Amino acid sequence: MKDVFIVNPNSGRESQYHLMTEIKDHFQGKRIIIEKTKSPGHAVHIAQKYALNSSEPVHIFVCGGDGTLHEVVNGIAGCKHISLSIIPIGTGNDFIKSFGDYQKDDFLDLSKYDEPVEQKCDLLKINGEYAINTVSFGFDVNVAKHVNHFRDKIPVGGIIPYYVGMLASLSKPLTQEYKIQIDDKKYPNDKYTFVVFCNGKYYGGGYKPCPDALIDDGKIDVCMIRNVKRSQIVGLAKKYEKGLHVQYTDIVEMRRGQAIHMDTDNKDVDVNLDGEIRSMKNPTVEIVPGAIQLLLPRK
Numbered sequence: 001m002k003d004v005f006i007v008n009p010n011s012g013r014e015s016q017y018h019l020m021t022e023i024k025d026h027f028q029g030k031r032i033i034i035e036k037t038k039s040p041g042h043a044v045h046i047a048q049k050y051a052l053n054s055s056e057p058v059h060i061f062v063c064g065g066d067g068t069l070h071e072v073v074n075g076i077a078g079c080k081h082i083s084l085s086i087i088p089i090g091t092g093n094d095f096i097k098s099f100g101d102y103q104k105d106d107f108l109d110l111s112k113y114d115e116p117v118e119q120k121c122d123l124l125k126i127n128g129e130y131a132i133n134t135v136s137f138g139f140d141v142n143v144a145k146h147v148n149h150f151r152d153k154i155p156v157g158g159i160i161p162y163y164v165g166m167l168a169s170l171s172k173p174l175t176q177e178y179k180i181q182i183d184d185k186k187y188p189n190d191k192y193t194f195v196v197f198c199n200g201k202y203y204g205g206g207y208k209p210c211p212d213a214l215i216d217d218g219k220i221d222v223c224m225i226r227n228v229k230r231s232q233i234v235g236l237a238k239k240y241e242k243g244l245h246v247q248y249t250d251i252v253e254m255r256r257g258q259a260i261h262m263d264t265d266n267k268d269v270d271v272n273l274d275g276e277i278r279s280m281k282n283p284t285v286e287i288v289p290g291a292i293q294l295l296l297p298r299k
């Protein structure tokens with residue numbers, strides 16, 4: 001088995017220093033490969049190199065945040081000879097929060113990957129691109145856009161960019177109109193504030209749109225929140241953080257399915273895939289069961 005570290009050198013500079021020291025200590029005398037990304041999108045190509053060029057088993061450690069994880073997943077989806085471990089040195093690292101039995105430090109401890117726990121993981125596929133955690137439309141996409149914009153200007157870590165993004169988004173319209181079809185069921189045209197499709201449970205720096213989502217159930221969990229008023233958003237956000245919004249059945253609808261179509265009237269809409277923003281019209285989201293072999297740290 002070949003061990004390959006794909007590292008975003010811009011992610012968590014302090015944790016990165018510790019990680020490099022730990023890699024040297026832990027793998028002393030063993031052959032490992034460290035691949036540092038050079039630009040956004042590069043991690044896809046690095047991962048593809050190992051996915052396509054050989055059938056020798058490869059253990060990829062993705063070292064970064066959810067953005068780097070998203071890229072690596074897009075390079076290796078469906079490749080049976082690649083296993084993936086996540087070393088969360090990014091800012092939000094929302095995907096690993098779905099593993100409730102683990103703390104972040106467990107993922108950072110390289111000695112815990114000597115006898116790892118195998119875990120199959122589904123992926124979401126939307127118009128040809130994969131997402132491992134969430135795909136979403138609406139208010140949170142505006143927030144994510146502002147978060148990315150703010151981080152480009154002021155390199156502040158932690159939760160601050162998410163709060164700034166939230167405040168900036170409150171000045172924009174809070175709803176968009178969509179026609180949604182989940183498997184065979186069509187939902188009437190309606191105004192939605194959030195539409196979130198989940199494989200993992202958390203996104204956006206710790207919000208919990210689909211508290212019951214499982215990464216290996218072959219299903220997409222769906223959270224649709226209709227027409228929230230500006231005066232309701234802060235109260236709702238507090239509940240949303242804990243996954244308690246599901247109680248508001250007058251505005252919140254929770255569903256589960258395998259294929260979802262969004263009719264956007266042929267207009268381009270912004271979509272958030274694991275924190276990366278894309279623009280698409282009439283997208284279809286499907287589940288791809290067991291597309292990734294995860295190796296989790298030993299418990």
Ligand SMILES: Nc1ncnc2c1ncn2[C@@H]1O[C@H](COP(=O)(O)OP(=O)(O)OP(=O)(O)O)[C@@H](O)[C@H]1O
Pocket residue numbers: 008009010011012037038039040041042063064065066067068069071089090091092093094275276
């Ligand atoms: N060498 C690089 N230079 C500039 N940007 C890079 C480089 N390598 C990767 N990136 C980009 O950096 C973005 C953010 O990285 P990443 O997701 O690893 O950290 P983060 O944003 O701190 O974490 P999180 O997404 O969990 O909040 C990714 O979208 C990726 O495309």
